[in-house]
Amino acid sequence: MCSFEAVFGAPPGVVAQAPGRVNLLGEHTDYNDGYVLPIAIEQQTTVSMRHNDQGEFALHSEMLGSTVRFTLDTLPAEHFATYVYGCLVEARADGIHTPPLDIHVQSDVPMGVGLSSSAALEVATLRALRALTDQPLDDVRIAQLAQRAEIRHAGVRCGIMDQMASSLADTKSALFLDTRTLDRRLVPLPPESAVLVLYSGVARTLAGSGYNQRRAECEEAAQRLGVVSLRDVDDISAADTLPEPLCRRVRHIISENARVLVAAACCSAGEFGGLMNASHASLRDDYEVSVPELDQLVALLQAHPNVYGARLTGAGFGGACVALCEPQALNEVSQVVLQDYSDEGFTGRVLVPSLSSTV
Structure with a gap:
């Protein structure tokens, strides 16, 4: 564990943080201009920075134990550095002064599990840059620059949900977001419910998965249907023409958007759980982004009497699942389900122990 001062020999000028997120409903709808319902998690990414006079940026990752040096003229070879580099380049293009900096990154947001560690890194970087340069950069603009950085420089054609959640959500309420208009509001979790996030043991990386392929398929479908995006298709029978x-x-996409709209109307825990179960089936069968380990872990959760519903969360292709549970049974649910999962030859763990309703 090397602090900023241990790496760079002096304290940072500014320190900023941003959380990861777990998506409750609305998977793969954001890049189709649809609706999403994420909530922030307690785990945070911390970015510290200060000006330097070296003529280049120095980026240290505490998690990786390595330092990368680069200028804004050339994309770094190290993949983790492309996220920070992209934020700096996009901030500069937006008129924000980006002098050479010493940058230190520390994070307890799990990586490669679908909790948006990349968006937390991007948003924390831009928040730190905002503080250091005293620029009037609002939270929505931070999310937009962060998304642009990930698409243009990290090679992931993501929607804006993750960045908006990291920039604007909290851990007490879900963020209902219209990704086309960016209209949003906080939505309480159903009464007497709590969120549990479990890791399937299967890591995934978006740039190397079928994520970009799914986005291309949606774009082709929209073109065939004569609409700007699949958000504009309400009649599910239109799918039968393709x-x-x-x-x-x-x-x-059509059914998932509909599920988010129902959930955002503050439905009961039982109804919300049913929507989560239907979402997983759709992601597994229609969108084909699940894997056997996720399916098994979700099935074990859905079968537990104290679980309202469960689904994969994040883009899929591995990663985590999210369950809505009775609050008093969280520990029992996680212990029983993970033991059963282990008995079947898999290795999982708790990622986010509890996000509870306030009612």
Whole structure:
């Protein structure tokens, strides 16, 4: 564990943080201009920085134990550095002064599990840059620059949900977000409910998964249907006019948007859980982004009597699942389900122990 001062020999000028997130409903809808319902988690990424006079940026990752040096003229070879580099380049293009900096990153947001560690890094970087340069950069603009950084420089054609959640959500209420208009409001969790996040033991990376392929399929489907994006399709029967696999991709997006709208109307825990179960089935069968380990872990959660519902969370292809549970049974649920999962030859763990309703 090397602090900023241990690495760079002096204290930082500013320190900023941003949380990871777990998405409760609305998977793969954000890059289709749809609706999402994420909530921030307690785990945070911390970015510290100060000006230097070295003529180049020095970026130290405490998690990786390495320091990367770069200028804004060339994309760094190290993948983790591309996220920070992208934020700096996009901030500069937006008129923000970005002099050479010493940058230190520390994070307890789990990586590669679907909790948006990349967005937390991007938002924390831009928050620190805002504080250091005293620029009038609001939280929505931070999310937009962070998304642009990930698309243009890290190679992930992401929607804006993760960045908006990291920049604007909290751990007490879900953030209902219209990703087309960026209209948003906080939505309480259903009464007498709590969120549990478990890791499947299967890591995934978006740039190397089928994520970009799914986005391309949605774009092709929208073009065939004559709409700007799949957000503009309300009638699920429109999917039947398309060939495989486009018809199933469209069916997921339309039905998932509808599930988010129902959930955002503050439904009961039981109804919310049913929507989560339906979401997982759709992600597994129509969108094909689940894996056997996720399916098994979700099935074990759904079968537990103190669980209202469960689904994979994040883009899929591995990672984590999220469950809505009775608050008093969280420990029992996690212990029983993970033991059963282990008995079947898999290794999982608790990622986010509890996000509870206030009612």
